[in-house]
Amino acid sequence: MHRLAAVFVAFVILCASGLSPAFAQEKSLTVFAAASMKNALDEIDAAYTARTGVKIVASYAASSALAKQVEQGAPADIFLSADTDWMDYATARKNISESTRVNLLGNSIVLIAPKDSKIDNVTIGPGFDLAKLAGDGKIATGDVKAVPVGKYARAALEKLGAWQAAEPKFAMAESVRAALTLVARGEAVLGIVYATDAKIEPGVKIVGAFPADSHPSIIYPVAATATAKAEAADYLAYLRSSAAKTVLEKYGFTFLIRPTS
Missing domain, CATH: 3.40.190.10 (Periplasmic binding protein-like II)
Incomplete structure (x- = not known):
């Protein structure tokens, strides 16, 4: 009986400390992305969740609307814009972690x-x-x-x-x-x-x-927001990977960087 009680207490402590086996499944990231990204990014996000257990909650709209939502405090971890102007807008307002920014994609x-x-x-x-x-x-x-x-x-x-x-x-x-x-x-x-x-x-x-x-070059920059969770770094790395490149090119996007993995 004492042994059962000890096991139960140990399990409670494990859960409370954030080391529960289900903890990875409970993690999530919120991605604000240009409307044109929906089909490709949905496929990428499903693959990322299957690989990591991190749930991706994607919100698609015009980059202008998304940049203003981030400015108003919307809880986003990632911003993927369909032009550099709106990423510049978010950066100028300190809503973006500038060191994470990369020009990821091209289009026509x-x-x-x-x-x-x-x-x-x-x-x-x-x-x-x-x-x-x-x-x-x-x-x-x-x-x-x-x-x-x-x-x-x-x-x-x-x-x-x-x-x-x-x-x-x-x-x-x-x-x-x-x-x-x-x-x-x-x-x-x-x-x-x-x-x-x-x-x-x-x-x-x-x-x-x-x-x-x-017209100006069509460039899609991506970055973590200033309030992004730590997991955002791994997600951004996945967007720069060969696996993501394959999906994005299938949908017709031009991959502007050398894949990181």
Whole structure:
């Protein structure tokens, strides 16, 4: 009887000290990531949890919205932005652990139409008349004042001389995935989204690609937040690994760094 009591006390002490065998399963990290990352990152997170037992809670939205949520104290451990501007914004406000920041991924923007659209094989270059191509329909992209894909789209159209005429036809969405959905549903006749988004949506087709030199380089930086849990370092290391690179490239992202493992 005394031996049973001793075993029980020892078990209670073990649990209280945080050395319970189930402790790893109870750990979690909250990841704030650009909406365009959802499919690829969901796959990466599932593999990471299977390997480590650490649960990943992912929140996807426009990078602009996520950066402001972090600024307002939202409990995030990782921030993965679709442009450097919003990572710079978070860094300037001391919301990011700057030493952990790395430019992880690249992407490109494309012109899309509903899958059954008669529009096809559009050559995008100087003098490109997007307004005429859209006719009476709407063109969907992210909010050009804040959402990265919209900012890239506007920059490209301004450089190509197509923005002024096309601007009134734009339907500004809260994120790139929202813009993608508008086109897939036929609520917009055209859309400007990342190539990676077009690839995962069967309801749309790519009808043209924007020249890389028509807009700032599309770069996805990632970093731990200033309030991140210690486990964030291992998760960031996994994002830089060959295993993550394989998944990200499968979804069409360009891996910008040499894999660390």
